[in-house]
Structure formats: structure tokens, C-alpha cells
Amino acid sequence: MKNNRGKKLSPGTLSNQALNLFAAHPGKKYNARQIIEKLKISNSKDAVLHVLKTLGRKSFLVHHKEDFFQWNKENLNLAVKSKSHDYFTGRVDLTRTGAAYVIVDGQESDIFVPERNTGNAMHRDIVKVEVPKRSNRRRPEGKIVEVITRSLTHVLGTLRVFHHYSIVFPDAASRFPEVLIKVEDLHEAKDGDKVVALITSWGNSQNKAIWGEVTSVLHEVDDNEVAMQTILLSAGFNLDFPDNVIKESEAIDGKITKKDIQERRDFRKILTFTIDPETAKDFDDALSYQVLENGETEIGVHIADVTHFLKENSALDKEAYDRSTSVYLVDRVLPMLPEKLSNDLCSLNPNEDKFTFSAVFTFNDKHKITSEWFGKTLIHSDRRFSYEEAQQRLETGEGEHAEVLRKINAIAHKLRKDRYRNGAINFESEEVRFVLDENKKPVSMTVKERKDAHLLIEDFMLLANKSVAKFVAKKTSPQVPYVYRIHDLPDPAKLTDFALFAKEMGYTMKLDSPKNIAESFNSLAKKIEQDATLRILSPLAIRTMAKAEYSTKNIGHYGLAFEYYSHFTSPIRRYSDVLAHRILFENLGDAIYRVDQESLEQKCKHISRQEVKAAEAERESVKYKQVEYMMSHIGDIFEAQISGMIEKGIFVELPASKAEGLIPFANFGGQYKMDVSKLKAMSKYTGHEYRMGDLVKVKLLDADLSTRKLEFELLEEED
Known part of the structure; x- marks a missing residue:
């Protein structure tokens, strides 16, 4: 048994090691105290008991009197093999061949499971997998022996x-x-x-x-409706809210009472507005602006006070946690909260008094922060701007509140400049924007352009998120458990591979320090704007980065160069923000409030998993709409860029829409073959090369909605 030397194990690791102990001694009974002694860990007795009870409910263990537990005899066949096997809990990534990979937190390599050993596990299920301790295989290979949680319902x-x-x-x-x-x-x-x-x-x-x-x-x-609902269900999201949740939401009274006014800071007479997409229906955040008597500028970041309505452990709260996020497909939103809350009571609609939780900042004439305040507030949004309307005012200086917007934008520029000076990375995935007709058919698609109106809002949201996280972290020692948004350093191996690839493309990365890495990425972003052939490096650069996630264990946010960071600004669509609001509120003033860290960490893991599932669903909907749009352009000729190479052929991407397809080498008459560098393909007869990043002309041959794939033909260059 692994000796942890007094370490505190995460619930997942504790569960795995406890199972191994029980499996190795199927005839013995243990209580929580004995498990702590056997595993030599520092977890609390209550935390261990919670894990044991969970394993009991899932039939891995038998729960005896006085909270003693024993290996379930129905699993005796596993106990016999426990000395030669390890057991892990992870998420299934099912391939189209039927084989699977089990992704285990903290494991460097995913566990491969052949199709014959997947049992009845499905894509994204949480499973228990058995792996031989001694194996000659290069990668771990196992067998799924239990499905713990089903993703698909x-x-x-x-x-x-x-x-x-x-x-x-x-x-x-x-x-x-x-x-x-x-x-x-x-x-x-x-x-x-x-x-x-x-x-x-x-x-x-x-x-x-x-x-x-x-x-x-x-x-x-129609086919679109079936496709979108299939995408959501495949990702494990329920299409409808349970009746008891709807009933609970409809019973909520959103009236503002005298008591509410007395207990909150009142911003209703201070200029306040929202800036959101034209099609937005729920408004999480608003900004207020006023010049104080001392000449300093006060800007309030006001966030919908969802926790005023979402009572902990209610049916509504449990459903919101289960979902953990709203899902944004191209033609619809599957909300985390019922419409009564998301679009009405919580939404910061114009010309309505609303409950908010605010982070208020004061700036001097050098645009430096001189004070900050956090607390419950009331606001009245005077104006709802679309991004386009706000941008027009920033560019022309004309229109309602144009001068205020420009002053706020100047402060945002300072916040952004400071962030990049501290080592933040200016690399983001490009998003595709669709215009749909009344039947939800795409009539155009372009890459979204982020201008100052978008960045202005982003800068103040980042400021609020950073500031509340720092406030809670610095509140007391030991730190109050909190929901941090963390982002680790890039994986060294991936970074080295990317640097070699970039060098082949003519760009040199400096990898000797985290700050130089960040500066190299930012310099590359500027180069890409000037040299179209380098565009393919952008998505590859993003893939070298670690995935941001939620955790109680703060390691900072590398990409933003923040020591402390959380998500506070979107509680209508993210449950992480709901948790952040609750913990922050209980720790305002002199109060110190602690939630159980292990329980909170488990919630962080669940929310992170739901976020990944939502992102996958959103990508699938984009692919569907890209192919649907291209169906009306079969036979058309496009400028494309070679974006990837495999043994089978080359991938090309249309820069204007990010649509991608494969051109098999077989279509070249069999004369081209990929070089070992995977950076070019060369003709065996003429020596002609196609290189990564090359701009080429292609003709669309087919667009298949059932597979979400595009097929192109490469057109020969004219002499």
C-alpha cells in the first residue's frame, strides 16, 4: 500500500486507495479512524467517513453497524486480483472504433481500454478501471470494471x-x-x-x-432541431427542467423590500449600463460610473445577485449545480437556470431595479486603483448597449454616454497594459460568428472580431474576478477555502515540440523563463497579424497551454499573470460563480466563514467536467452549422491554408470561416507523401512541395451533415 506520509488526499485518490485496501483484505472490517491509520493520511475522520459511505452506496463496500465497512463479497473476484492490479477512477473518452481512454486526474498518461474491455461504459461516463501493476506495455492498459456515474441519461x-x-x-x-x-x-x-x-x-x-x-x-x-437536441443529450445535458424546479422558480418573488434597501448599498441613481451581444437575453453584469467629490473616478462592476434567489440545497440549487453551466449552441442557449431567473429576476435588464453583488473601484487621475469595496447592492440600468453600439461611440465620440464610455475605456487600456507588462499572454481561440435566417439556417459565417467594446468589459470583469479572489485569499490564515480559476504553466514537452515547429516556420521561441515564454507568445501573436502563413501557429500555440479549471488549491493563473483569480462575474450561467458569491458574502466585514475544503474541491471537479462537456457541445454545433452553410457552396472555389498533415493527406482551413476539411493524398494521383517532419508533403516525381501554412486554392466537392465533414479538391497552381 502506498505510504502517503501524513498527506491529505483528494476524495478521488482517497477513494481509490481505500478500495485497494479493502480489496486486499476482503474479510476485514475497517472504520474511518482505522483507514486513516492504515493509509497514513491526515484527512479528517468525517471526510474519510463521507468517502466510505459513498463507496457503500455504490455497492463497493458493505456498511455495518457503528460505521464499520467491509469489501462487498459480490466483488470478491476483484479482491483476488487486487495484489496484481491497481484501480483508478476516471472519465471515459470513447473513440469511434469502440476502444476508449480513461482520463484520470493526476495521471500523466490516459489509460487505454480495448473495445472488448469497455463493458457497457459510454462516452464521458465516470468509471472504475483495473490496471495490471506489472506490464510490458509502453502505455497503461486496463479494463473497465464498474461504471460509477453515467453521463448519458x-x-x-x-x-x-x-x-x-x-x-x-x-x-x-x-x-x-x-x-x-x-x-x-x-x-x-x-x-x-x-x-x-x-x-x-x-x-x-x-x-x-x-x-x-x-x-x-x-x-x-427538422434536421437542425434533431441535430441540436442530439448534441445536447450526447453531452449529458437534460433538455428540460424538472417540474419541481420550474414550480420552485415560478414561486419566487422578486420584489425589493424596505429591508432590502436598508441592507444594501444603493446605486440606483448612479449612471449604470450594460454592454452585451445584440442577441443576448440574460445580462450578468453592468458598469456604473461617477466622478467623486475629490475628483477621483468610481467604477462599479455590478453582478447579478443570483444567490439572493437561489437558496442553498433547494431543488433549484441542486439542478443548477448538476448542470453547472449554460450551454451556448449556435442557434440556442440551454440555460443553467430556468427562464424566470435567467431572463427575468436575475437579468440586469434596462430600466429595472435589480439585486446585485458588486466590486466597486476608485481610480485616480493616473488610472491607478486607490480603493476597492465589495458588497450587496441595488442598481437601475439606464441603458443597454450592444457591442456594436458601444464600439461606434468609442470610435466616433458621438451618441449617448459616448464621453463616459471613452473615459472608462482609457482606464481599461491601463489595466490591460499592466496585465501584459506582468506577463499575461495575448492568445485566444478565434470564434466563428453565424447569421441565421428565420429557419435557423446559416446565411453567413465570419470570424468574430474583438474590438475595444469587448475588451473594455473583459478588462473590468478580470479586475473584479482577480480582486475578490485576492480578498478572500488574504482574509485570514490559514486561507478560507475558495473556488479559484487556476491555469498551470505550459507542459514542457508540448512547449518544446511547439518551439521546434515554430522554428521550422521561421519563428524562434524563448523558453528559459515563464516571462520570456509569455513574451514570445505575445510577439508571435503580433507576427501572425503581419504574416498570414504563420496563422496556423495560433491554434497550435493554444494547444500547448494547460487547460484552465476550478480548484480550491490555488496555483495562480499563468495565462493572465494573476496570483489570485476566480470567476465571480457570470453567476447566471456558471455555478462556480454562485459558489464564489456565497463564500465571499459570508466573509465580508469581520466574519470568517469556512466551507469544507474537500467537499468544495469535489464540486470544483464536477463544474470543470461540466464545462468541458459544454465546450464540446458548442464545438459540435459550430461544426454542424459550418457544414450546413457549406452545403450551398459545393463547387465553389476558396482560398485556404494548409493547417495540418497526416499520413492520409493534408488538412486545409478556410481563414474567413475556420471551416476545415481533408484532402487525401490519393486525390493527388498518389505522387505526394508526407515528410517525416510532418511539416511538408513532397512529390516523388517533380520535387514540388506543399508546406504547412501554404495558401492554396481549393474546390469544395462535398459537405456531409451526417459526419460533419467537408471534402475539398486541391487546384493546381497556375503558371
């Missing part, structure tokens, strides 16, 4: 009715399983209907049939 597909049962057949593009339906669970659905089915049984090792019941019939839905 519903399946969308076409219903086929047979004599004794029915089957929901999923669309070919999805990773849904087929679901059997009993006659009594059809609920009036008919043969050929598009239906959503709730999975009620995942079967077992002897009978792997999956059973469910029809929960809704999709009448007169």
Missing part, C-alpha cells in the same frame, strides 16, 4: 414498434446506444416518431440490453 432517435417491444434507433451521427422500450412505456408514441427516451436500465454483464421509456415525442421537427 436520455437518447434521441427514431422509434420502431414491434409486437412485444419497441426500439429507439439513434441517428447514425450520434454515439447513442439503441434503447428497448416496453409497450407500457411508449406513452402513446407511434412507429416512426422522433422521440426522446429516458434510460431506466443499463443492463448487466449477462444481459447488456439497455431499457428506457419515452418521455417526449418531437412533432414536426
Whole structure:
């Protein structure tokens, strides 16, 4: 058994090591205190007991009197093998071949699971995987022995009715399983209907049939509706809120009472406005502006006070936590909160009094912060600006509140300049913007352009997020457990590979210090603006970065060059911000309030997982709309850039829309082959080369919505 020498284990690691102990001694009973002694850890007795009870509920252990636990005899076959195997808990990444990788927190390598050993685990499930301790394989390989948490709860597909049962057949593009339906669970659905089915049984090792019941019939839905709902369900997001959650939200009274006014700082008579996308329906944040008597400028960052309405442990709160995030597809938003809250009570709509939680900053004439204040407030938004309206005022100096916007923008520029001076990295993924018609069909798509109106809001949100995190971190010692948004240093191996690749493209990275790395990335961003062939380095640079995530263990945010950072500014659409609001509020003034750190860390992990799932769903919807748009352009010729190479062929990307497709080498008459550097392909006969970053002309041959793939033909260069 691994000796942890008094270390405090995360719940996931504790769970794995406790299971190994019980499996190695299946006849013995242990309580929480004995587990602490056996594992030589410093976790509290309550924390260990919580983990043991969880393992008991999941049938790994038997819960005896006086909180003693024992290995479940049904798992005895695993106990026999425990001395030769390790057990890990992780998330399934299922490939299209049927094999899977299990991603385990803290493990350098993902665990490969052949198709024959995946059991009935599905994409994104949380599973227990068994890995031999001694293996000659280069990469860890294992077998999934238990599904702990299911990601998928519903399946969308076409219903086929047979004599004794029915089957929901999923669309070919999805990773849904087929679901059997009993006659009594059809609920009036008919043969050929598009239906959503709730999975009620995942079967077992002897009978792997999956059973469910029809929960809704999709009448007169088009391909787009089916595709978008499939994307959401595949990612594990429920399309509708439970009835009890809707009922709870509808019962909430949003009136402002005299008591509310007395307990809050009142900003309702101070100029306040929002700046958001033209199509936005929920408004998380607003800015207020006033010049104080001493000549200093006060800017308030006012955030929707969701926790005023979202009571802890209510049905509404539990549903918000389960979702953890709103999901933004191209043509819709699946909200974290019901519409009564997201678009009404919490949303900072213009010309309405609203509850807010604010971070208020005072700036001198050098644009330096002289004071800050955090607390509950009331605001009245005087104006709702779209980004385009705000940008027009910044550029022309004309229009309502133009002068105020320009003054705020000047302060934002100073905040941004300071951030980059401290080592922040100015690299971001490019986003595609679609214009849809009344039938949600894309009529145009372009890469979003970020101008000062966007950056202004971003700078003040970053300031608020950084400041509240620092406030909580500095509150007392030991630190109050908090939800930090952390971002680690780039992976050294990935960074080295990228630097070699960039050098082949003509750009040299300095890797001798974190600050020089940041400066190299920022310098590259400027070079890319001047040299189109370097554009392909942008997404590759982003891939070298660590993924930002939520944690109670603060390591700072490398990309932003912040020692302390959290998410505070979007509680309507992020549950992390809800937690941040609650902890911050309880620690205002002289109060010191601590939540259980291990429990909070588990919530951070769940929210991070949900964020990844939402991002995957959003990317899938973009791919779908890109291909849907390109279907009306088959036969058209485009300028493209070679963005990648594999043994099979070259990838090209259309810079104007980020649409990407593969051109197989077979289409070149078999004369081209990729070089070992993976940076170029060379003709065996003429010596002609195609290099990464080259601009080429391509013709669109096919756009397949079922696979989300584009097929291009490379046009020969004219002499």
C-alpha cells in the first residue's frame, strides 16, 4: 500500500486507495479512524467517513453497524486480483472504433481500454478501471470494471414498434446506444416518431440490453432541431427542467423590500449600463460610473445577485449545480437556470431595479486603483448597449454616454497594459460568428472580431474576478477555502515540440523563463497579424497551454499573470460563480466563514467536467452549422491554408470561416507523401512541395451533415 506520509488526499485518490485496501483484505472490517491509520493520511475522520459511505452506496463496500465497512463479497473476484492490479477512477473518452481512454486526474498518461474491455461504459461516463501493476506495455492498459456515474441519461432517435417491444434507433451521427422500450412505456408514441427516451436500465454483464421509456415525442421537427437536441443529450445535458424546479422558480418573488434597501448599498441613481451581444437575453453584469467629490473616478462592476434567489440545497440549487453551466449552441442557449431567473429576476435588464453583488473601484487621475469595496447592492440600468453600439461611440465620440464610455475605456487600456507588462499572454481561440435566417439556417459565417467594446468589459470583469479572489485569499490564515480559476504553466514537452515547429516556420521561441515564454507568445501573436502563413501557429500555440479549471488549491493563473483569480462575474450561467458569491458574502466585514475544503474541491471537479462537456457541445454545433452553410457552396472555389498533415493527406482551413476539411493524398494521383517532419508533403516525381501554412486554392466537392465533414479538391497552381 502506498505510504502517503501524513498527506491529505483528494476524495478521488482517497477513494481509490481505500478500495485497494479493502480489496486486499476482503474479510476485514475497517472504520474511518482505522483507514486513516492504515493509509497514513491526515484527512479528517468525517471526510474519510463521507468517502466510505459513498463507496457503500455504490455497492463497493458493505456498511455495518457503528460505521464499520467491509469489501462487498459480490466483488470478491476483484479482491483476488487486487495484489496484481491497481484501480483508478476516471472519465471515459470513447473513440469511434469502440476502444476508449480513461482520463484520470493526476495521471500523466490516459489509460487505454480495448473495445472488448469497455463493458457497457459510454462516452464521458465516470468509471472504475483495473490496471495490471506489472506490464510490458509502453502505455497503461486496463479494463473497465464498474461504471460509477453515467453521463448519458436520455437518447434521441427514431422509434420502431414491434409486437412485444419497441426500439429507439439513434441517428447514425450520434454515439447513442439503441434503447428497448416496453409497450407500457411508449406513452402513446407511434412507429416512426422522433422521440426522446429516458434510460431506466443499463443492463448487466449477462444481459447488456439497455431499457428506457419515452418521455417526449418531437412533432414536426427538422434536421437542425434533431441535430441540436442530439448534441445536447450526447453531452449529458437534460433538455428540460424538472417540474419541481420550474414550480420552485415560478414561486419566487422578486420584489425589493424596505429591508432590502436598508441592507444594501444603493446605486440606483448612479449612471449604470450594460454592454452585451445584440442577441443576448440574460445580462450578468453592468458598469456604473461617477466622478467623486475629490475628483477621483468610481467604477462599479455590478453582478447579478443570483444567490439572493437561489437558496442553498433547494431543488433549484441542486439542478443548477448538476448542470453547472449554460450551454451556448449556435442557434440556442440551454440555460443553467430556468427562464424566470435567467431572463427575468436575475437579468440586469434596462430600466429595472435589480439585486446585485458588486466590486466597486476608485481610480485616480493616473488610472491607478486607490480603493476597492465589495458588497450587496441595488442598481437601475439606464441603458443597454450592444457591442456594436458601444464600439461606434468609442470610435466616433458621438451618441449617448459616448464621453463616459471613452473615459472608462482609457482606464481599461491601463489595466490591460499592466496585465501584459506582468506577463499575461495575448492568445485566444478565434470564434466563428453565424447569421441565421428565420429557419435557423446559416446565411453567413465570419470570424468574430474583438474590438475595444469587448475588451473594455473583459478588462473590468478580470479586475473584479482577480480582486475578490485576492480578498478572500488574504482574509485570514490559514486561507478560507475558495473556488479559484487556476491555469498551470505550459507542459514542457508540448512547449518544446511547439518551439521546434515554430522554428521550422521561421519563428524562434524563448523558453528559459515563464516571462520570456509569455513574451514570445505575445510577439508571435503580433507576427501572425503581419504574416498570414504563420496563422496556423495560433491554434497550435493554444494547444500547448494547460487547460484552465476550478480548484480550491490555488496555483495562480499563468495565462493572465494573476496570483489570485476566480470567476465571480457570470453567476447566471456558471455555478462556480454562485459558489464564489456565497463564500465571499459570508466573509465580508469581520466574519470568517469556512466551507469544507474537500467537499468544495469535489464540486470544483464536477463544474470543470461540466464545462468541458459544454465546450464540446458548442464545438459540435459550430461544426454542424459550418457544414450546413457549406452545403450551398459545393463547387465553389476558396482560398485556404494548409493547417495540418497526416499520413492520409493534408488538412486545409478556410481563414474567413475556420471551416476545415481533408484532402487525401490519393486525390493527388498518389505522387505526394508526407515528410517525416510532418511539416511538408513532397512529390516523388517533380520535387514540388506543399508546406504547412501554404495558401492554396481549393474546390469544395462535398459537405456531409451526417459526419460533419467537408471534402475539398486541391487546384493546381497556375503558371
